[in-house]
Amino acid sequence: MDNVIALLTEHWWMAVCLAVALFSIVAQITPNKVDNRILFYLLKVVDFIALNFRKPTILTKSEDGTVAVDFDKYKSGFIRPPLIAGFVLLALLVMACTGCVKNVAPALENLSPVDKAIVVTDEVTNAYEAVRAEYVDLVGTLGHDKAEWIKTNVAPALDEGRDALVMVRESVAIWKATQVKPDEYDGQLVRVRALIADAWAKIAQLTGKEE
Amino acid sequence: MVATEIIAFISAAIKVGYTFAEIVERLSADGYEVPTLEEYEARTEEVRNLPDLAEGK
Numbered sequence: 526m527d528n529v530i531a532l533l534t535e536h537w538w539m540a541v542c543l544a545v546a547l548f549s550i551v552a553q554i555t556p557n558k559v560d561n562r563i564l565f566y567l568l569k570v571v572d573f574i575a576l577n578f579r580k581p582t583i584l585t586k587s588e589d590g591t592v593a594v595d596f597d598k599y600k601s602g603f604i605r606p607p608l609i610a611g612f613v614l615l616a617l618l619v620m621a622c623t624g625c626v627k628n629v630a631p632a633l634e635n636l637s638p639v640d641k642a643i644v645v646t647d648e649v650t651n652a653y654e655a656v657r658a659e660y661v662d663l664v665g666t667l668g669h670d671k672a673e674w675i676k677t678n679v680a681p682a683l684d685e686g687r688d689a690l691v692m693v694r695e696s697v698a699i700w701k702a703t704q705v706k707p708d709e710y711d712g713q714l715v716r717v718r719a720l721i722a723d724a725w726a727k728i729a730q731l732t733g734k735e736e
Numbered sequence: 737m738v739a740t741e742i743i744a745f746i747s748a749a750i751k752v753g754y755t756f757a758e759i760v761e762r763l764s765a766d767g768y769e770v771p772t773l774e775e776y777e778a779r780t781e782e783v784r785n786l787p788d789l790a791e792g793k
Contacts, residue, residue: 563760633763640770647771648759650783655755659748660789666744680789687786694780701773725752731745 538574545571642697642710646690649714653690653721657683660728671731679727686720693717 545567633641660679664672693713700706762768771779 633768636768636770643770643776644763644768647776647779648763650779651755651759653783655752657786657789659752663744663748667741671741676790684788684790687783691780691784694776694783698773698777698780701776728748 541574542571638706639697639700639704642700646694646697646714649717649721650690650694653683653686653717656721656725656728657687660724663728667731675728675731679724682720682724682727686717686724689713689717689720 545564548567549564633644636644660675660683664675667675693710693716696707696710696713700710
C-alpha cells in the first residue's frame with residue numbers, strides 16, 4: 526500500500542490526466558449532456574492546475590471528443606501536494622451538481638418552479654450532509670495540529686452552511702405553501718452552494734499542510 | 737502527511753465524489769419523486785437540529 530501511495534504521490538499529475546482521459550472515453554461511449562458538462566469542467570480544472578502548479582499540458586483533445594495523454598511531454602518530480610487536484614476537482618463537481626442542474630437535468634424538466642426548488646435544495650442538502658459527514662470522520666483521523674486547524678477553519682463554515690441551508694429550505698416551504706416565490710430564494714441558494722464549496726476547498730488545503 | 741491521513745483523505749474524496757455522482761445520476765433520470773411538503777419540512781427540522789461543529793473544539 527505504501528508503494529502505491531508513494532507512486533501516486535510522485536506521479537499525481539499523470540494520474541489526474543489519465544483519469545480525465547479515461548472519463549472522456551466513458552463519456553464518448555455513453556454520450557449525454559451531464560457527461561459532456563462534467564468533462565468540460567474537468568478540462569477546466571486540469572488547465573487551472575497546470576497553470577497554478579506549473580505542470581506541462583499533456584492532454585490533447587481529438588476530433589471524436591476523447592482526450593489523450595501525451596506521454597512525451599510528461600516529466601515527473603514536481604511540486605508535492607498530490608491530493609489537492611482531486612479535492613479541487615470534487616469541489617468543482619459540487620458546483621456542477623448543484624449549480625448546473627437547472628439546465629441539464631431531465632428529472633426537472635416537467636416540474637413546476639417550486640417543485641424544482643424542492644428537488645434542488647434537497648440535493649444541495651445531500652451534498653452538505655456528505656461533506657459534513659466526511660469532516661466528522663477526518664477530525665478523528667488527523668494529527669493534533671491538523672485537527673485543530675480543521676476545527677478552526679472548516680467547522681464554522683459548515684455551521685454557517687447548516688444555518689443558511691435551513692433558511693433556504695424555509696423559503697422553499699413558504700413558496701410551496703403560498704405559491705409565491707420569496708425574493709431572497711436565489712441569493713440564499715447561491716450562498717449555501719458557496720459555503721459548501723468553501724468548506725470542501727478548505728479541507729483540500731489541508732492535504733498540502735505538514736505537521 | 738502520514739499514510740493514515742492520506743488514506744483518510746482519499747477515502748473522504750471517494751465517498752463525497754460518489755455522493756455527488758449519485759446526485760447527478762438522480763437528476764439525470766426521469767421520474768424524480770418530489771417529496772411532500774410535510775416530508776420536506778421534516779427534513780428541514782433534521783438539518784436545523786444538527787449540532788454545532790465549532791462547539792466540539
